Amino acid sequence: MSFADNLKSIRKERHISQEELAEIMGVSRQAVSKWEQGSGYPEVEKLIVLTKELNVSLDYLMLGEKEPAQNSRNLSNHMIVPTGKITIKSYDGKSIVNCYKVLASHVMYRAKNDEPKYWLIGVNSGAFWGEKSIVLGWYADEEKIKREMDEIAQAINNGIPAYEIKYAAKVKTNLLRVKLDEEL
Incomplete structure (x- = not known):
């Protein structure tokens, strides 16, 4: 094609x-x-x-x-576009993001066994050049990222102004790759 x-x-x-x-x-x-x-x-x-x-x-x-075979699995991109914003604290506690859009998807590379397969991205419009995307969390399995998305959606629907990531995997960075940190 x-x-x-x-x-x-x-x-x-x-x-x-x-x-x-x-x-x-x-x-x-x-x-x-x-x-x-x-x-x-x-x-x-x-x-x-x-x-x-x-x-x-x-x-x-x-x-x-x-x-890669992993990208053909069941997780389709889930996008939440609330009428307002929700403030989300990232998996590592280093970022607090006013998100108007949250996206869950497979990572963009072929994940190895010791790497997360999914990521949750928050999007805000506060950057000078337009939208800015920030990784809110890394996930080893689809069930946990779906649970996170469901809870974020519920918080938005209930008018809760802030949310803290709960189900993200513990990770560490190794050069340019993100690895699951089993020691944490």
């Missing part, structure tokens, strides 16, 4: 309209339409944003190469 076919297929699979994708990407709906018709391509910087927002590899987006 071509880039155009892949983009259209992934967008529809994620239940994102062309207008929504255009808004996320900071382009017009017509630009997204041209990409999906194969009459144009996004700039390299936009391709990188696309892979991040759609949670796919660049190889998969451009060439249709198979994703």
